[in-house]
Amino acid sequence: MSSSAENPTLTAEITKPSTEIATETAQSAKKITLKTSDDQIFEVEESVAMEFATVKSFFEDAPSSTDTVPLPNVPAKPFSQVIEFCKEQIKFKANPDETEKKRSNSEFVKEKTNEDLVEMIPVANYLEIKDLLDVLNQAVADRIQNRSVEYVRSFFGIDNDFTSEEEALLREEHAWAFEDVDED
Amino acid sequence: MKVSCHSLFICSSYCKRSRTNQAGAGAMPEKIPKLPSEIISDILSRLPVKSLVRFKCVSKTWCSLISHPGFAKEHLKRAKEDTNANHYKIFLSADPHLSIDPEAFFDADENLLTAQLNFPASYSDRNSRIEILGSCNGLVCGLSHRNPLIYIWNPSTRESRELAIPSSRELAIPGSSEDSAFYGFGYDVKLDDYKIVRGYISTSTNSETKVEVLTLKGNKWRTIQDLRCGVLLRGRGTSASGILHWLVLRQENARSIKYVMVSFDLSEENFLETVPLPGPTGDDNIWNLELEVLGDWLCLYCYRGGLFCEAWIMKGYSREVSWTRILRFNIGEPIPGGKFWLRLLWVKKNGNVVCELNGRDVVFYNQNEGTARAFMIYHEMGWFDATVYMKVLFPLIISMMACDQAYN
Numbered sequence: 066m067s068s069s070a071e072n073p074t075l076t077a078e079i080t081k082p083s084t085e086i087a088t089e090t091a092q093s094a095k096k097i098t099l100k101t102s103d104d105q106i107f108e109v110e111e112s113v114a115m116e117f118a119t120v121k122s123f124f125e126d127a128p129s130s131t132d133t134v135p136l137p138n139v140p141a142k143p144f145s146q147v148i149e150f151c152k153e154q155i156k157f158k159a160n161p162d163e164t165e166k167k168r169s170n171s172e173f174v175k176e177k178t179n180e181d182l183v184e185m186i187p188v189a190n191y192l193e194i195k196d197l198l199d200v201l202n203q204a205v206a207d208r209i210q211n212r213s214v215e216y217v218r219s220f221f222g223i224d225n226d227f228t229s230e231e232e233a234l235l236r237e238e239h240a241w242a243f244e245d246v247d248e249d
Numbered sequence: 250m251k252v253s254c255h256s257l258f259i260c261s262s263y264c265k266r267s268r269t270n271q272a273g274a275g276a277m278p279e280k281i282p283k284l285p286s287e288i289i290s291d292i293l294s295r296l297p298v299k300s301l302v303r304f305k306c307v308s309k310t311w312c313s314l315i316s317h318p319g320f321a322k323e324h325l326k327r328a329k330e331d332t333n334a335n336h337y338k339i340f341l342s343a344d345p346h347l348s349i350d351p352e353a354f355f356d357a358d359e360n361l362l363t364a365q366l367n368f369p370a371s372y373s374d375r376n377s378r379i380e381i382l383g384s385c386n387g388l389v390c391g392l393s394h395r396n397p398l399i400y401i402w403n404p405s406t407r408e409s410r411e412l413a414i415p416s417s418r419e420l421a422i423p424g425s426s427e428d429s430a431f432y433g434f435g436y437d438v439k440l441d442d443y444k445i446v447r448g449y450i451s452t453s454t455n456s457e458t459k460v461e462v463l464t465l466k467g468n469k470w471r472t473i474q475d476l477r478c479g480v481l482l483r484g485r486g487t488s489a490s491g492i493l494h495w496l497v498l499r500q501e502n503a504r505s506i507k508y509v510m511v512s513f514d515l516s517e518e519n520f521l522e523t524v525p526l527p528g529p530t531g532d533d534n535i536w537n538l539e540l541e542v543l544g545d546w547l548c549l550y551c552y553r554g555g556l557f558c559e560a561w562i563m564k565g566y567s568r569e570v571s572w573t574r575i576l577r578f579n580i581g582e583p584i585p586g587g588k589f590w591l592r593l594l595w596v597k598k599n600g601n602v603v604c605e606l607n608g609r610d611v612v613f614y615n616q617n618e619g620t621a622r623a624f625m626i627y628h629e630m631g632w633f634d635a636t637v638y639m640k641v642l643f644p645l646i647i648s649m650m651a652c653d654q655a656y657n
Contacts, residue, residue: 209300
């Protein structure tokens with residue numbers, strides 16, 4: 066536990082759910098240590114970590130490595146949510162149930178804020194978790210589908226670079242597409 | 250690679266954006282992470298056409314992305330793969346022009362939910378009659394007798410474009426000087442373009458069928474090799490997997506006539522060997538045989554002896570062709586008048602069938618219960634035409650002032 070000296074609070078937090086799993090399986094599964102871009106240490110069960118294609122290929126190149134895996138593009142907050150998703154996912158690997166999986170996935174995104182989703186996407190993308198990326202992109206699409214242009218700009222943090230004349234022209238040209246839009 | 254052109258296109262502008270963003274990152278602690286362009290493209294490809302048209306206003310980058318033909322292709326691909334939602338609608342050329350969602354109707358529904366379609370007024374004839382020449386993916390190709398004029402229309406984006414008419418103007422009208430004119434509209438995968446094929450009997454030559462082709466990008470009619478297959482093609486061809494199909498009756502001998510299918514390969518621009526049709530299609534009891542597209546499949550349906558309707562799906566081509574019967578039901582009962590003129594438009598996910606009856610009604614037929622619901626569609630002319638289209642983004646007008654500025 067080399068990390069405890071550096072960041073005792075966080076390690077305690079992470080170790081707690083890990084011990085739960087350990088008692089469930091009655092055997093201590095192999096853990097992999099990962100370090101996020103904001104220097105936080107996560108200890109993740111190997112089966113969960115192997116859901117991250119990026120991490121998996123790291124161990125394929127160096128199978129016996131016990132080093133901490135650096136994740137330079139991954140901040141801790143969205144990463145912990147990504148771990149939450151992957152823990153759920155591996156249950157369905159042993160026991161495939163498409164209906165239950167869909168329900169679980171929609172439950173997962175339902176609880177997340179817009180900000181959570183937008184933060185998790187680059188993480189899922191970097192770690193190459195295809196299923197999660199698909200779920201997240203669909204969730205974002207569902208959330209913006211009936212929304213206004215202004216809502217979408219603030220959702221993605223996009224600056225409007227049209228002049229007011231250009232925007233007015235576009236809106237006029239496609240006036241029908243601006244009907245029956247949900248209120249922000 | 251097709252994809253690389255697309256991603257390069259977005260990339261150049263995206264990189265510019267992310268650089269400016271990084272510079273300001275320190276100043277704005279609550280900043281939202283900028284998503285990579287391929288992620289934005291993936292998210293947008295899941296949206297319906299109406300949202301996309303609206304979101305052209307979000308920024309110049311989004312406008313260019315949504316207007317790009319590469320993105321339209323991605324959008325179409327996803328729509329075809331997505332089995333959860335229905336991306337198909339039925340277009341009814343009625344008074345006014347309507348669209349219906351074939352999956353949205355349930356047996357208990359009192360009314361048929363229709364949406365009025367915004368058809369360009371200048372293309373309408375007197376009595377707002379329009380001739381559908383063909384439908385492929387999201388595009389409907391039509392002909393207006395009045396001017397005459399040939400146009401392409403995307404009912405989902407409401408965009409339309411007038412196309413060149415053939416040099417011999419009067420020949421553009423089927424049913425006038427030559428009854429035997431035929432048309433077809435479909436997609437050429439190799440060329441990545443849509444094509445209109447038209448044929449007519451030239452009175453000046455030995456009644457060989459002259460054939461002309463027009464591509465959407467080129468917008469010029471070009472004569473290709475004459476059709477020599479010993480049959481007269483008429484009406485509109487049905488397009489599936491880059492091939493147009495017509496059904497024709499051929500005199501086999503003094504006592505029997507038989508249906509054959511003539512196919513035209515849109516990439517190779519040649520007519521193919523005739524494909525054997527399923528079932529006893531030479532049967533004297535056959536009332537009618539029609540072609541339609543169900544999803545991506547070519548579907549043949551026939552009314553046998555005025556009693557049964559059968560639908561067959563075609564897979565493979567020429568010698569490897571195989572037909573699978575997907576449905577068979579009684580049409581004398583319970584659809585009154587069903588034995589006169591019934592055209593299959595759609596087979597619903599639950600197995601129920603949507604038909605056009607005598608050009609007057611849209612009929613929903615419940616196969617399990619054997620019950621039918623008919624809805625009359627008003628048209629001053631007394632009848633309507635119908636075709637299935639996909640809700641897609643295909644851009645007909647590429648240049649847009651506001652968007653162009655972002656990339657010039």
